[in-house]
């Protein structure tokens with residue numbers, strides 16, 4: 776089995792970020808999970824949402840050693856759907872019965888695939904992901920970014936994608 780999975784979250788499936796991850800996903804021959812197809816509700820202090828799709832999705836994700844987080848940069852940050860997904864990992868910290876699940880994230884390797892309309896992926900965007908990975912005990916494997924200022928233009932990212940895909944070989 777391929778040891779890598781991608782978690783994708785954008786406000787549109789076939790926009791810049793969707794096309795970018797489809798290309799990379801094809802190179803790596805990996806499964807791409809679209810968070811907008813899942814019913815994952817925002818973090819709840821009372822955990823009344825434990826029967827939504829979050830836990831089954833995490834169970835699926837925990838079968839993989841490498842996880843690619845895929846999101847556009849929206850307001851110097853991840854997309855709202857991605858943020859909700861990340862917030863929900865707090866369930867693991869809160870609930871005794873889920874702590875083991877949270878521990879299984881440790882030592883997995885995380886990557887970021889992102890698009891924006893800037894030359895580089897925003898510093899605060901990348902740093903917040905790196906801090907999250909560190910907090911969860913995950914390694915950081917690297918990122919690839921596509922500047923879509925003039926639309927999605929794959930010929931501009933060929934070298935970057937080549938380098939990124941090499942990280943998985």
Ligand SMILES: Cc1cc2nc3c(=O)[nH]c(=O)nc-3n(C[C@H](O)[C@H](O)[C@H](O)COP(=O)(O)O)c2cc1C
Pocket residue numbers: 785786787789790791792793847848849850851852890891892893897923
């Ligand atoms: C709500 C929103 C916020 C955005 N914020 C930023 C930003 O902070 N920095 C940036 O460079 N681009 C920003 N952009 C541009 C997107 O990152 C860029 O167009 C991206 O490629 C969109 O990907 P998508 O087609 O998957 O939505 C923003 C776009 C939207 C819709």
